[in-house]
Amino acid sequence: MFKWPLDLARARILISNDDGVYAPGLKLLERIARQLSKDVWVVVPQIEQSAASHSLTLSRPLRIRKLSPRRYWLDGTPTDCVLLAIKNILKDHPPDLVLSGVNRGGNLGEDVTYSGTIAAAMEATLLGVPAIALSQYVVGNNRTKWQTAERHAPGLIRRLVEVTWPAGVVVNVNFPDVPADEVTGIEITRQGRRKVGDELQERLDPRGRPYYWIGSMRREELSRPGTDLAAVHQGAISVTPLYLDLTHAPTVKAFRKTWH
Ligand code: MN
Numbered sequence: 001m002f003k004w005p006l007d008l009a010r011a012r013i014l015i016s017n018d019d020g021v022y023a024p025g026l027k028l029l030e031r032i033a034r035q036l037s038k039d040v041w042v043v044v045p046q047i048e049q050s051a052a053s054h055s056l057t058l059s060r061p062l063r064i065r066k067l068s069p070r071r072y073w074l075d076g077t078p079t080d081c082v083l084l085a086i087k088n089i090l091k092d093h094p095p096d097l098v099l100s101g102v103n104r105g106g107n108l109g110e111d112v113t114y115s116g117t118i119a120a121a122m123e124a125t126l127l128g129v130p131a132i133a134l135s136q137y138v139v140g141n142n143r144t145k146w147q148t149a150e151r152h153a154p155g156l157i158r159r160l161v162e163v164t165w166p167a168g169v170v171v172n173v174n175f176p177d178v179p180a181d182e183v184t185g186i187e188i189t190r191q192g193r194r195k196v197g198d199e200l201q202e203r204l205d206p207r208g209r210p211y212y213w214i215g216s217m218r219r220e221e222l223s224r225p226g227t228d229l230a231a232v233h234q235g236a237i238s239v240t241p242l243y244l245d246l247t248h249a250p251t252v253k254a255f256r257k258t259w260h
Contacts (some may be wrong), residue, residue, distance in 0.1 A: 003096060004164040005161070005162070005164070006096055006097060006130065006161040008036045008037055008097070008157070008158060008161060009036070009037060010037070010039075011036070011037050011039065011095075011096035011097050012037070012039045012041065012090070012093060012094070012095045012096050012097075013033045013036065013037050013039065013040045013041070013095060013096070013097050013098075013099060014041050014042075014043065014082070014085050014086070014090065014095035014097070014098045014099070014124070014129075015029050015030060015033055015040065015041065015042045015043075015044070015098075015099050015100070016042075016043055016044050016045075016078055016081045016082050016085070016098065016099075016100050016120040017029070017044050017045070017078065017100055017101055017102075017103065017116075017117060017120065018045065018048070018049040018050050018051075018052055018077075018078045018100075018103065018115065018116025018117045018119070018120065019048050019049075019050060019103060019104055019117075020044060020045050020046065020047050020048040020049065021044050021045070021046055021067070021073045023044075023048070023104065024104070024144070024146060025101055025102035025103060025104050025136065025146070025149075026042070026044060026102075028102050028146050028149060028150055029099055029101055029102045029134065029153075030042060031150065032099070032102075032149075032150065032153045032154055032157070033099055035154045036154060036157060036158070040070065041070045041071075041072075041085065041089070041090060041095065042070065042071040042072065043064075043072045043073070043074060043081045043082070043084065043085035043089060044072075044073055044074070044078075044081055045073065045074060045075075045076060045077060045078060045080075045081055045116075046065075046073045046074065046075045047075075049077050049078055049116045050103075050105075050115075050116055050117075051114045051115070051116065052077045052078060052079075052116035052119065053113065053114050053115065053116065053119055054079050054119035054122055054123070055077045055079060055119070056077065056079050056080060056083070057076045057077060057080050062074055062075060062076045062080055062084065063075050064084060064088070064089065072085075072089060077116065077119075078100070078116040078117070078119050078120035078123070079116075079119050079120065079122075079123045081120065082098060082100075082120050082123040082124050082127070083123055083127070086124065086127050086129065087127075094127075094129065095124075095129055096129070096130075097129065097130055097131070097132070097161065098120070098121060098124035098129050098130070098131035098132075099131070099132055099134060099157070100117050100118070100120040100121040100124075100131065100132070100133045100134065101117050101133060101134035101135055101136075101149075102134045102135065102136050102146070102149045102153070102175075103115070103117040103133070103134065103135035103136065104136060104138065104144050105135065105136070105137065105138050106135050106136075106137035106138070106174045106228075106232060107133060107135040107172060107174060108135075108137070108174055108192060108194050108220075108228045108229050108232065108238070109191060109192040109193050109194025109195070109220060109221075109227070109228065109229055110191075110193065110194055110195050110196070111194060111196070112172060112191060112242060114196070115133070117133050117134075117135060118133045118170070118172060118242070120133070121133040121170045121171075121172075122170050122242075122244060124170075125167075125168060125169070125170040125244055126244065128167065130161070130165060130171075131170050131171070132157060132160060132170075132171045132172075132173060133170065133171070133172050133173065134149060134153060134173045134175070135172075135173070135174045135175070136148065136149045136174075136175045136177075137174050137175060137176055137177045137232045138177055139177045142177055145175075145177055145178065145179060145180070147179070147180045148175045148176065148177075148178065148179065148180045148183060149175040150180070151180035151181075152175060152180065152183060152237055153173075153175070156173065156186065156237065156239070160173075160239070165241065168243055168244045168245055169241050169242070169243055169244075170241075170242050170243075170244065171239060171240070171241055171242070172228070172238075172239070172240040172241075172242050173237065173238065173239055173240075174228055174231075174232050174237070174238040174240075175232075175237055176231070176232040176233075176234075176235045176236060176237065176238075177232070178235045182235060183235060183236065183237060184234060184235040184236045185236050185237070186236060186237045186239060187230075187231035187234075187236040187237070187238055187239070188239050188240075188241075189226060189227055189228045189230070189231045189238045189239065189240045190226055190227055190228070190240060191227065191228060191240055191242070192220070192221060192224055192227030192228050192229035192230065193219075193220065193221040193224065193227070193229070194218050194219070194220035194221070194229055195218060195219045195220070196214070196216065196217075196218045197214060197218075198215075198217045198218060198219050199214070199215025199216065199217030200212060200213070200214060200215065201213045201215060228240050
């Protein structure tokens with residue numbers, strides 16, 4: 001079970017991500033976490049695992065490599081990283097909080113079901129450790145405004161852990177694609193609509209056989225009120241509490257009416 005209240009200054013913080021060990025968002029999140037606590041550990045995938053979702057590696061062994069004190073990479077998925085970190089590397093003193101990211105690009109709407117960044121946080125949540133996924137939204141080919149996440153994340157994380165969240169809740173934070181001093185505020189949001197896959201290109205390989213690329217074009221609803229997408233498009237930081245029980249309660253009721 002989650003341990004509340006969380007004393008951040010004494011907390012052990014585990015960092016993971018899905019962009020891999022060389023991602024600029026990882027260095028950034030280490031700087032953010034070190035402002036909160038001195039006890040910061042990093043366990044990340046060796047190579048980028050964006051869109052890995054909540055996958056576990058079951059069909060081959062996993063290797064952990066220690067890069068420096070408290071910093072490791074793993075030749076697996078974000079979920080593997082958090083599982084091995086909590087159950088092996090930090091088993092004698094598990095983390096009090098897991099931070100995942102900072103992802104390059106938003107995790108908004110249906111992105112959350114594909115995201116390795118969110119999956120790392122979900123894995124921590126399932127293991128009883130509160131977790132926050134952090135993403136820096138990028139519109140099109142804009143330069144990533146890392147300073148926006150850097151400036152606003154420490155204060156936001158401090159405020160988030162002042163509230164007790166129930167077990168099973170994972171917090172999804174998206175920073176808007178605006179300069180740090182143009183952020184309009186913090187919006188508590190629900191998951192919006194943003195389905196990837198509208199851009200599916202077929203090309204031919206040198207042998208004349210077709211191959212396919214899934215592009216980044218999405219069908220998205222940018223102005224649906226109260227959603228993560230609307231918040232970041234208004235220049236606000238979006239905070240969405242997600243819940244790992246995916247059951248749709250009204251349909252449970254409706255089905256029971258039909259079958260009982
Ligand atoms: Mn990613």
